[in-house]
Amino acid sequence: xxxxxxxxxxxxxxxxxxxxxxxxxxxxxxxxxxxxxxxxxxxxxxxxxxxxxxxxxxxxxxxxxxxxxxxxxxxxxxxxxxxxxxxxxxxxxxxxxxxxxxxxxxxxxxxxxxxxxxxxxxxxxxxxxxxxxxxxxxxxxxxxxxxxxxxxxxxxxxxxxxxxxxxxxxxxxxxxxxxxxxxxxxxxxxxxxxxxxxxxxxxxxxxxxxxxxxxxxxxxxxxxxxxxxxxxxxxxxxxxxxxxxxxxxxxxxxxxxxxxxxxxxxxxxxxxxxxxxxxxxxxxxxxxxxxxxxxxx
Ligand code: NDP
Numbered sequence: 001x002x003x004x005x006x007x008x009x010x011x012x013x014x015x016x017x018x019x020x021x022x023x024x025x026x027x028x029x030x031x032x033x034x035x036x037x038x039x040x041x042x043x044x045x046x047x048x049x050x051x052x053x054x055x056x057x058x059x060x061x062x063x064x065x066x067x068x069x070x071x072x073x074x075x076x077x078x079x080x081x082x083x084x085x086x087x088x089x090x091x092x093x094x095x096x097x098x099x100x101x102x103x104x105x106x107x108x109x110x111x112x113x114x115x116x117x118x119x120x121x122x123x124x125x126x127x128x129x130x131x132x133x134x135x136x137x138x139x140x141x142x143x144x145x146x147x148x149x150x151x152x153x154x155x156x157x158x159x160x161x162x163x164x165x166x167x168x169x170x171x172x173x174x175x176x177x178x179x180x181x182x183x184x185x186x187x188x189x190x191x192x193x194x195x196x197x198x199x200x201x202x203x204x205x206x207x208x209x210x211x212x213x214x215x216x217x218x219x220x221x222x223x224x225x226x227x228x229x230x231x232x233x234x235x236x237x238x239x240x241x242x243x244x245x246x247x248x249x250x251x252x253x254x255x256x257x258x259x260x261x262x263x264x265x266x267x268x269x270x271x272x273x274x275x276x277x278x279x280x281x282x283x284x285x286x287x288x289x290x291x292x293x294x295x296x297x
Contacts, residue, residue, distance in 0.1 A: 122141070227254055
């Protein structure tokens with residue numbers, strides 16, 4: 001058996017096209033141009049890449065886009081002031097602070113400085129609470145992207161057994177809430193879970209958001225399951241010569257080759273969940289702009 005590959009790039013392209021069409025409509029009919037501000041502190045190469053791509057894709061969708069790059073030694077009060085200024089800027093409808101921040105900055109305090117209406121990463125306590133309460137919320141981008149892929153692949157998710165490995169506020173917890181809201185029976189697994197392989201084998205839907213390269217093995221997967229691999233891990237190349245030359249590549253949290261043999265569907269990494277994250281960020285910014293303009297409750 002060979003699993004079908006869920007190509008996140010195709011789904012992300014479709015979502016970006018929908019966002020672009022909606023932005024054009026909002027600009028033409030309401031004079032409203034959704035605006036996204038991205039803030040990056042420091043020089044982490046992966047974060048720089050993500051931030052560049054977010055800015056470029058926002059512009060390509062016809063949105064207003066600003067990127068603030070701050071030095072790694074930016075003080076907490078300077079950071080809070082910038083976020084507060086963006087929060088007060090009527091041209092900005094969504095604010096994303098690229099995480100992780102340098103250790104000396106208090107992430108919780110920075111996120112708390114973004115008003116829930118502009119929190120397009122869905123990280124504020126208000127948005128996390130609204131998601132749990134089943135109220136309209138801005139929901140974290142990667143989890144929303146996972147749900148879009150699952151619904152596009154499986155259709156109705158009602159009654160499916162879902163196992164989410166990882167319980168971070170950014171990924172694991174919101175994915176579990178979205179799956180629960182979609183009427184799945186959800187298990188959250190983590191580093192203290194006993195007999196993780198057996199727990200994973202119960203899953204019709206297995207979501208891996210761990211940050212450990214290729215941890216989920218083929219024999220942890222129920223035959224025919226849908227496997228969503230959120231992990232982005234940089235590892236040395238398999239070939240010894242390339243590895244010795246310091247060459248690295250991205251792999252997921254799932255052993256992809258083994259998963260292909262057992263699963264019904266699997267997302268590749270890269271090219272699965274990753275592209276969806278930025279597309280959902282644009283979608284969330286449009287949603288935020290519409291709500292702030294009173295065009296959607
Ligand atoms: P965190 O480090 O915040 O959380 C990791 C989670 O995995 C924790 O809940 C931890 O459990 C759990 N875990 C760690 N080791 C094990 C183990 N051996 N067995 C079972 N569970 C374990 O990571 P994130 O949630 O932020 O990210 C997860 C992965 O997703 C990373 O690879 C990250 O790069 C990627 N990512 C990808 C994105 C995308 O756009 N595709 C966006 C965001 C993240 P415990 O709580 O017990 O410590």
